[in-house]
Amino acid sequence: MIAPKRRLTNHALHGREEWFKRIFRDQIAEAAGILEVVLSGIVLVALLMSIVPLVELMPGLLTDADSLEIRTFLERALDIVIGIEFIKMLAKHSPGSVLEVLLYAIARHMIVGHEDAVQNLVSVGAIALIFIIRKYFFVPSFGYKMPGGKIAPDMEQKAAETPEAKAGDMAE
Numbered sequence: 001m002i003a004p005k006r007r008l009t010n011h012a013l014h015g016r017e018e019w020f021k022r023i024f025r026d027q028i029a030e031a032a033g034i035l036e037v038v039l040s041g042i043v044l045v046a047l048l049m050s051i052v053p054l055v056e057l058m059p060g061l062l063t064d065a066d067s068l069e070i071r072t073f074l075e076r077a078l079d080i081v082i083g084i085e086f087i088k089m090l091a092k093h094s095p096g097s098v099l100e101v102l103l104y105a106i107a108r109h110m111i112v113g114h115e116d117a118v119q120n121l122v123s124v125g126a127i128a129l130i131f132i133i134r135k136y137f138f139v140p141s142f143g144y145k146m147p148g149g150k151i152a153p154d155m156e157q158k159a160a161e162t163p164e165a166k167a168g169d170m171a172e
Contacts, residue, residue, distance in 0.1 A: 036090050043086060047080055050079070054073070057072065057073045061073060075112045082105055099130050103130050106130075107127065110123045110127075
């Protein structure tokens, strides 16, 4: 006797299709994560290489520093700082790291750029807005800890109100 051909129902096909989609999405997300790490590595190497010209500028600052040399030095130094913050942003995946990159980029624009008063006012307003967001729309993932692990001074009260801090108080 010939066995009947087995037909997949629409429900079974849909389930298998969803399974393939999920596997494919996971692989794409993993590949994107790997590309992110590779990009971070490339940026890190470029930043390390850009430190050499920055160090070469330092003797000129000590002997005869004119405004052009100081401006060039500040531009390069702040570009390196922004690059470091960019790498941290890619590594952390937190809203706080994005705010830090924006803060440094706006500060660099204000310090190095010779803009008119209106643009400087807009930059100051943008920095104030970033601090307002950080203070009043506080989320623990915004990064309320300083690099040494100490809580940022403007975040001590808010950090004490978080569920993690309350759970720590109950454990003591």
